[in-house]
Amino acid sequence: MASELQSARKTETVFRTENLNIYYGDFLAVRDISIEIPKNKITAFIGPSGCGKSTVLRCFNRLNDLIKSFHLDGKLFYHDQDLYAPEIDPVEVRRQIGMVFQKPNPFPKSIYDNVAFGPRLLGYKGDMDELVERSLKQAALWDDIKDKLKAMGTDLSGGQQQRLCIARAIAVQPDVILMDEPCSALDPISTLKVEDLLQELKEKYTILIVTHNMQQASRASDRTAFFNVEANAKGQRTGYIVEYDRTEVIFQSPKEQATQAYVSGRFG
Structure with missing residues (x-):
């Protein structure tokens, strides 16, 4: 499977979803997600709390599989390969599609061992010192x-x-980096450093970022998907994408009134 995933990396579209519906048990959490994620770009997911941004993000590396009640229908392709096909190994998916979480979560180990942990686990045979240094340099931490x-x-x-967690993600040489509110626990100066880092990383990686910070999305991303949420008669809330376009379109001339209201701060 690894060689099959590797051989498909040349395509310009990294992820493509078709009518993706995400469920927890009988509850429809997110509906009708059809979106294409381009290679070597930063794509931001924005929207109010509970609209399904993080839920969708975690589908891209199959982290939702760890929730017993989770299931989906529709299609999610990674380089034109069905990411949820029976023969696909979720562990290999998570190696190629790394994750950086909302709260920094370094292991209780040395800086070196944090970065080396994943490559050691995967049986890396190269020069570990060189790999650790390169990863820390890429994460602007060296x-x-x-x-x-x-x-x-x-x-x-x-x-x-x-940034150490970003270096740890980079060290296993992924294709994609997913980031779920990576700056929400950081001060403004650290946030800007991470945003500057993202611009460097997109030369080598495709990046998806969930953020509540409108300024961050407008500064850092190339494309933006605005999610919203609707409630049914039972009060259950289901997320969906209102609009997806180049970031300057979403923030300067959105096509939908709801998008305009959200990015201008009138709700959310």
């Missing part, structure tokens, strides 16, 4: 910590911890 690689990752500042 100059800060190159003399204290044996220090605990948990002793770093919040912004440094998040």
Whole structure:
């Protein structure tokens, strides 16, 4: 499967969904998601709380599989391969499609061992020192910590911890990096550093980011999907995509009134 996924990387569209519906038991959490995610771009998911942004994001590396009641219908393709086909190994999916979470979560290990953990687990045979250094440089952290690689990752500042988590994701040489509110726990200076880092990383990786920060989405992303939420007669809330376009269109001349209302701060 790994070779099949690797051989398909040349396509310009990395992910494509067709009428994707996401359920938890009988509850329809997100409906009718049809979207294409381009290669080497930053795509932002924005929208009010409960609209399904993170739920959709976690479908792209099959993290929702860990929830017993989760199931979906419709299609989700990764380089034109059905990501939920029976023969697809979710573990391999998560190696090629990395994840950075909302709260920095370095392991209680040294900085070096945080970055080396994934490659060791996968049986990496190359020069580990070189890989760790390269990953930390790509995460714009090397100059800060190159003399204290044996220090605990948990002793770093919040912004440094998040960049360490990005380095850890990069170290297994993924194709895609998913980021779920990666800056929500960071101060403004650290947030801008991460945003600057994203612009460098997109030269090598495709990036999807969920954010509540409108300024961040407008500054950092190339394309933006605006999600909204609707309630049925039972009060159950289902998310859906209202509009998906180039970021400047979404923020400057959206086609839908709901999008205009959200990005201008009138609701959400």
